[in-house]
Structures are given as C-alpha cells and as structure tokens.
Amino acid sequence: MADKKLAIIATKGTLDWAYPPFILASTASALGYQTCIFFTFYGLQLIKKRLTLKVSPLGNPGMPMPMGMDKWFPVIGTAIPGMESMMTGMMKQKIKAKGVASIEELRDLCIEADVRLVGCQMTIDLFDMKREDLIDNIELGGAATFFEFAGDADVTLFI
C-alpha cells in the first residue's frame, strides 16, 4: 500500500492554535502518512527557533478562565496590559500539569518523524523575517511548492 498523504496549512501564531498542526502531523506520521506542513502568515511563528507563543483571552469568548471569569469578567478587562502574559503562564502550567506535550516537544517529534516543514517565502519577506531566526529543518517555498505535495494528498487541512 502506498503511503497516505496529509497536507496541512498552518496560519495561526498563538499557543493554542500551535497544537493542532503539530499533533495531527506527528500522529499521522506514526500512522504511516507522509506529512507536510506549510507555514504561512502568523503560522511562521511556529517555526521560529525561539518560540514566544502566547494565548490571548481578548476576543476569545470560548476560552475558559479561572474562577469562572469567562462568565462575569468584562470583555474590556481582557485588554488590560499583562493579561495576555498571565493567561499564557497559566495555560503553560496547565499544559505541564496535565501531561500535554509542549510545542517544542511536538515540533521535535515531527522533525524526527521526517514531517516536511515548509515556510512560506512570500510571508517571510513580507514580515521582514530572517532565515536564521527560523529552525534549520525547514525548506522555503511558495504556493506551487505546497500543491506539489498537496495535489495528491488524501487529507488536506487549513488551520
């Protein structure tokens, strides 16, 4: 049986949204899929050498908050300086306490499993990002590079 193929486009650059691409890609590899993730726009944050991913309660009514704050805390309060860092710290604690892998760990597992990681050249240029700020185990490419892989993929996800 030829390997199945999974193509993912990762467009989000927050801690919470960093999970789906790396969880699905690493698991698909374990199941024998050939897997490729194309990182574009804010998704490029996920392939930086130094990850500074955050989670924000701002404009995120679905985010559970301590003491039921998501129910009664005024939305405008979520814009208070320091709120983002505080929520990110709490989320990271919870991730650790529940035995959920860190993004660094999942990313390493993807690299180990030969998941193809492609950074979008156009958005790297657009955001004036430097190649050396991104991890070594990636290639750079554009939309055509994505379709070269995704063209005959069995599963394609836009995240």
Add this chain to the structure above:
Amino acid sequence: MAEFDQELDARGLNCPLPILRAKKALNDLSSGQVLRIIATDPGSVKDFDAFAQQTGNQLLESTEADGEFQFLLRKG
C-alpha cells in the same frame, strides 16, 4: 500476566504522546514481538484501537485496572 518483549510506561502522558512513544518503541521490535503499554489517558483506549487498525499492528489486549490502561500490541 500476559507475556511481552518490551514495556512502555506512558503514565501521565496525554494525547498524542502515548501513541507517538508506542510507535517509537515498536520501531525497535521485530515483527511478532509484543509491546506492553501502560497509560493513564482515557483517550488512549480508542486511540490504540485506531492505531492498530491503521498500522497493521495487532492489539492483543486492552484492559483497565485502577485507572490505568494496559495495551498489548504485537508488531505486524
């Protein structure tokens, strides 16, 4: 106690780590050998079943005792 060739302690690990660690452990086994996995993630019950079905490894046993799940996987 069922026989196995290697054991993987996946206690305290959450999705997808038990599966990923199991896959890694299976790589070191030869066909027909059995891997025993102990996990605490309730989601792993369905996941190991799905993993076995998709990878050609055989799930010989899936049991629960005292909040811990035991899986026996025979490498295909």
